[in-house]
Amino acid sequence: MRLDDHPTVKKVRNGKSPAAQIPRDESGAIKADWLRAVCLEAGADDVGFVSVDRPELASQQLEISMRFPRAKTLISIVARMNRGAVQSHTRSIANHEFHEAYDTVNEAGRHVVRKLEDLGIPAVNAIAAFPMEVQTFPGKSWYIAHKPVAEAAGLGKMGLHRNVIHPEFGNFIVLDTIVLEDRVSEESKPLDYNPCVDCKLCVAACPVEAIGPDGSFNFSACYTHNYRDFLGGFLDWSEELAAATSKQDFRDKVTPGETVALWQSLSFKPNYKAAYCVSVCPAGENVIAPYLEDRIAFADRYVKPLQEMKETIYVLEGSDAEKLVPSRFPSKTPKRVRWTVEASEIFSFLFNLTLTFQRRKAGHLDLTCHLLLTGDAPMEATLKVTQRRLEIEFGKLGTADITITTSPETWMSAFTKQFDLDAALQDEHIGLNGPKDLLQQFLACFPVYGDVS
Ligand code: B12
Numbered sequence: 092m093r094l095d096d097h098p099t100v101k102k103v104r105n106g107k108s109p110a111a112q113i114p115r116d117e118s119g120a121i122k123a124d125w126l127r128a129v130c131l132e133a134g135a136d137d138v139g140f141v142s143v144d145r146p147e148l149a150s151q152q153l154e155i156s157m158r159f160p161r162a163k164t165l166i167s168i169v170a171r172m173n174r175g176a177v178q179s180h181t182r183s184i185a186n187h188e189f190h191e192a193y194d195t196v197n198e199a200g201r202h203v204v205r206k207l208e209d210l211g212i213p214a215v216n217a218i219a220a221f222p223m224e225v226q227t228f229p230g231k232s233w234y235i236a237h238k239p240v241a242e243a244a245g246l247g248k249m250g251l252h253r254n255v256i257h258p259e260f261g262n263f264i265v266l267d268t269i270v271l272e273d274r275v276s277e278e279s280k281p282l283d284y285n286p287c288v289d290c291k292l293c294v295a296a297c298p299v300e301a302i303g304p305d306g307s308f309n310f311s312a313c314y315t316h317n318y319r320d321f322l323g324g325f326l327d328w329s330e331e332l333a334a335a336t337s338k339q340d341f342r343d344k345v346t347p348g349e350t351v352a353l354w355q356s357l358s359f360k361p362n363y364k365a366a367y368c369v370s371v372c373p374a375g376e377n378v379i380a381p382y383l384e385d386r387i388a389f390a391d392r393y394v395k396p397l398q399e400m401k402e403t404i405y406v407l408e409g410s411d412a413e414k415l416v417p418s419r420f421p422s423k424t425p426k427r428v429r430w431t432v433e434a435s436e437i438f439s440f441l442f443n444l445t446l447t448f449q450r451r452k453a454g455h456l457d458l459t460c461h462l463l464l465t466g467d468a469p470m471e472a473t474l475k476v477t478q479r480r481l482e483i484e485f486g487k488l489g490t491a492d493i494t495i496t497t498s499p500e501t502w503m504s505a506f507t508k509q510f511d512l513d514a515a516l517q518d519e520h521i522g523l524n525g526p527k528d529l530l531q532q533f534l535a536c537f538p539v540y541g542d543v544s
């Protein structure tokens with residue numbers, strides 16, 4: 092049969108194109124009002140449109156264009172969470188609400204895509220979070236960062252705790268992005284204020300002080316505790332099991348409760364250990380009234396029970412969290428675990444340093460260090476610690492207080508417990524120009540990498 096005579100071909104050629112049903116403006120762009128209604132009908136609680144070439148998305152454009160070469164617009168959608176559930180001090184209730192909201196936003200995204208696809212417009216739902224490209228672990232596993240898209244789409248701003256706060260719903264939302272291969276008639280504009288009221292309740296509630304009062308974020312503290320039953324936590328569990336010499340040896344390291352918690356995460360959906368920063372946040376028009384009425388009562392109701400809750404807090408050896416838990420939260424018990432985002436090559440290792448930097452341990456250290464790495468692929472970097480923050484840039488920038496010349500392997504081993512700085516200096520594995528105590532102070536700004544003692 093000739094292709095022209097095939098029943099499918101004949102039907103399609105004789106049928107009316109579904110694309111004719113799409114309302115478009117004179118330039119041919121899809122009408123924003125219509126698309127907005129489609130998204131809300133599909134289950135989104137709010138929506139905004141951002142063209143992929145918007146400057147706010149500059150850092151993501153390369154990856155988006157590689158994965159979605161025909162993308163023209165990003166549709167940002169949010170789903171509300173039930174506040175009471177997230178504010179609950181019962182972890183299973185709060186976690187279930189997160190999971191339900193992720194399902195809601197993913198389903199809404201899927202319905203929008205189905206509707207558009209039926210009308211002949213290609214689109215893809217980028218998915219709220221997990222599943223992600225986790226086979227790249229410990230590398231970056233997400234391909235669209237929803238927060239900057241939501242900000243550009245006017246759906247809120249990142250608060251002090253780095254979660255996006257919607258002007259009405261507060262931070263009780265989850266985010267998703269739909270990638271659309273078409274233009275939309277009207278783009279959304281970012282909010283002209285930040286709904287965060289700078290109350291710092293998120294700082295007070297976080298059991299590992301991941302959120303700094305200055306807006307800094309301790310990635311390793313949050314990831315190590317909150318994500319104990321995810322990703323690297325599971326890796327650690329399986330390696331403990333493999334290394335155990337007996338049942339008792341395994342139980343000495345991992346309690347039956349911890350194993351069962353992991354079973355629950357694997358069987359149902361992974362359980363966050365905290366998310367307290369979200370639960371205590373009073374920002375947003377629909378949320379703030381009780382806070383404005385009585386701030387102390389608000390903190391007593393939402394923050395204090397979390398601070399007083401008895402629980403195990405997972406910390407890295409030598410981290411700020413390990414030191415602060417016993418004094419700030421006497422009812423909580425810190426437990427040392429391993430940093431599982433290990434890096435095998437120097438670029439990831441340097442990035443790892445930014446994730447594990449401990450601002451309290453840095454104290455008032457003010458240091459510029461030139462790192463000159465030798466070997467097959469020599470490299471220069473500047474490591475700058477100032478105001479309890481670490482910045483790493485390639486090249487030799489500014490005037491160095493210390494200059495270190497070493498191999499990438501020696502540099503990576505310098506952050507482990509076994510490392511002997513004096514021996515490395517003596518054997519000339521490390522060449523140091525500048526005071527040794529400055530290098531020691533720098534190394535002390537990080538937790539111990541490697542096995543737990
Ligand atoms: C990576 C990630 C995390 C990381 C880093 C968090 C962060 N501040 O970015 C960890 C594991 C710590 C985390 C924790 C949480 N997350 Co999260 N997370 C993501 C994810 C996948 C990407 C985040 C992102 O955009 N980062 C890049 C930029 C925008 O953020 P940044 O702060 O400048 O970058 C930091 C980190 O990302 C990290 N980083 C940057 N690049 C790389 C690369 C690698 C390899 C690694 C390891 C780290 C890393 O370093 C930066 C400085 O700390 C998104 C889902 C998605 N696809 O967008 C959800 C998302 C941001 N998470 C969310 C939530 C709810 C949480 C938690 C509350 C989890 C929970 N339920 O307990 C906590 C809150 C912690 C906090 N206060 O930020 C929601 C936020 C919703 C909202 N209202 O904004 C999102 C949007 C998921 C969703 N679909 O709704 N998360």
Ligand code: SF4
Nearest residue numbers: 250287288291293372
């Ligand atoms: S808890 Fe307070 S400081 Fe933290 S993000 Fe919410 S409003 Fe901002």
